[in-house]
Amino acid sequence: MERFVFVLVLSVASAAKLGVVKTEGGQVQGRSHKMGLFSSVDVFKGIPFADVPGKWEKPKPHPGWDGVLKATKARERCLQVTLLQTETRGSEDCLYLNIFVPQGLKLSSGLPVMVYLFGGAFLLGASNDLAILGDSLYDGKQMADRGNVIVVTVNYRVGTMGFLSTGDSRLPGNYGLWDQHAAISWVRRNIQAFGGNPDNITVFGQSAGAASVSYQMLSPYSKGLFRRAISQCGVALSPWALQKNPMGLTKKIARKVGCWRANEDDMITCLKMSDPIGLTMAGKIDVLLLLGKGVVMDLLELAPVVDGDFIPDDPSRLFANAAQFDYLAGVNSMDGHFFAGVDVPSINTRNATSMEQVRGLLAGLTKDKGSAAVSSAYAVYSSHWGSAPAQEVVKKTVADIETDFLFLVPTQIALQLHANHSSGAHTFSYLFNMETRIPGFPSWVEAEHAEDLQYLFGKPFSTPLVYFPRHRDLSQYLIAYWTNFAHTGDPNKGESKVPVLWPQFTKNHQPYLTINHKMSKSSVRYNLRSSHVRYWTDTYSHLPDMRRDDHQ
Structure with missing residues (x-):
C-alpha cells in the first residue's frame, strides 16, 4: 500500500508542462524533457521569427500558420559554406529559433531570458550547431534547468548572404545583424507566453556572436529592447569584426x-540575379593564400559595416548607446592560439620558432603602421625573454600576440568604454584560463578559442563519461555566474551559489575574475595585461597610418 501511495505521489508530482503555446504567428507545441525527479525542460525547436528573407533585404514579419506547429526539430541553418569550404549547406529559409523553458512542479513564469548568438567568423554556424556525443553544442537544457532561466538560440544569415555590402545604400549590408535584432524583438513580444519576463532579456554570444552582441548593444535600434549583454571572446572593436573596404570585397566576389x-550599378544588378549558392561559395576563405603569406585575420573579410543605420558610426563612438545595459565580457587565455598556429605553424611542433618569425607575425598584424610598429611591438613582447629565451616562452609569446591583438585588447577597451559611459549599469571582466582539453597540443596551451562553450552549456553533466569532476565543478561555476547575471545584473546574486565574489569593473578600478576549476580569493586579479593593453591603445594607435583605403 505504501509503495502504491509513493508511486501515486510521484506521478501527481511530476514537473509541469507548457503544452500548446500561442504566439503571434500561431500555436506551437514542443516536447518536455525530464531532467531531475521534479524538474523538466520544455523544448521548442524551429519556431519562425521572420519570413523567408529576400536576397540582401531586411527580415520581414512571418505571415503565420494555421493549426498547431509541431516545434520538435531544429530547422536548417542559413545558407553557408561547410567547414572545409568545399560546398555549401543550409537554406535561405532559415530564420528560426529554439526555446528551452525549465519547469518545476508548477508552471514557470516571469523567468529571465537568455538569447544566444552563435559564432563562426560571420561565415558559418547555426543555432543548433555541432552535435558531438549527444545534443548540439548549443543545447540549452542544462543551462535552463540549473540556472532557472529560459534559453533561446537563434539563426541569422552569414557569409555573402548575411554581410555583403557596397558601403552605401545600394547594398547596405548587416543583414545578419538585422536578423538577430528581429529575433530578439520576437522574443520580447512573445516570450511571456512561454513563462519569460520580456523586460529581463540578456543577449549573449561567443566569437562573431560576441561581436554581434556588442553591435546589438551599440545600435540605436536596441533602446529598451533587452537589459543585459555578455560577450565571450569578441567585441565590435575586434579588428576582424568590421569590414573596412566593403566595395573592394564586393567587386572581388562579383569577379x-x-x-x-x-559600371557598379550593372554589377549590383548582376549580383542580385546570381545564384545564392554560387555567391555563398564566392565568399569562402581561400585558405591556400595563407601558407606563409600574411595572417589569418586578413582572410576574415565578410563582417558588419558602418551603414549609417543599424551601425551609424564607428563602433568606438557608439558606447553612449550601450550605457543602459549591464555588461559582462572577457576572453579565453589562449583565444589567439588557433590563429597563431596557422600563422606560425612551428609553435605547435618540435621545430624552433625564431625571432624572425615573431617579427614576421607582428609585421603581418601591424602592416597599417609599417616598420616602426614592428620594432616597438617586438620590444614590448620580448621584454621578459632575457638573452636566451626558452622555446616554450617564445612560442607562448606568439599565442599571446594573437590573443591580445584579436581578442583581449579590444575587449578591455570595450569594457573601459562601457564603464566610462555607464549610467548605473554594471560592468564585469573575466579571463577564462582552464587548461585545454584538446589532445596533441603543447603543455603550455590553456583555454583555446571556443573551449568555454562546452562548460557553459553543461556538457560535463549531459555527457558525463567524457569529463572529470573538475570539469563539472567548472561547468557549475560558469552556469551560476552567467545565469545569476541574467537574473539580477550581478553574477554574484541570483539563484545560484558562486565560489568567489566577482567585483565590478569601473572607470578607475579594473578587477577581473580568472575562471577555472580551482576558484579561490586569488581568482580575483587586477589590470589584465595592462602594459600590453596600454601599448596597443596608446603607443600603437598613435603611430601614423601607412595605408590609405584603396577602393580597387
Missing part, C-alpha cells in the same frame, strides 16, 4: 561569379 562590370 568570382562572373558579375564584374565597370
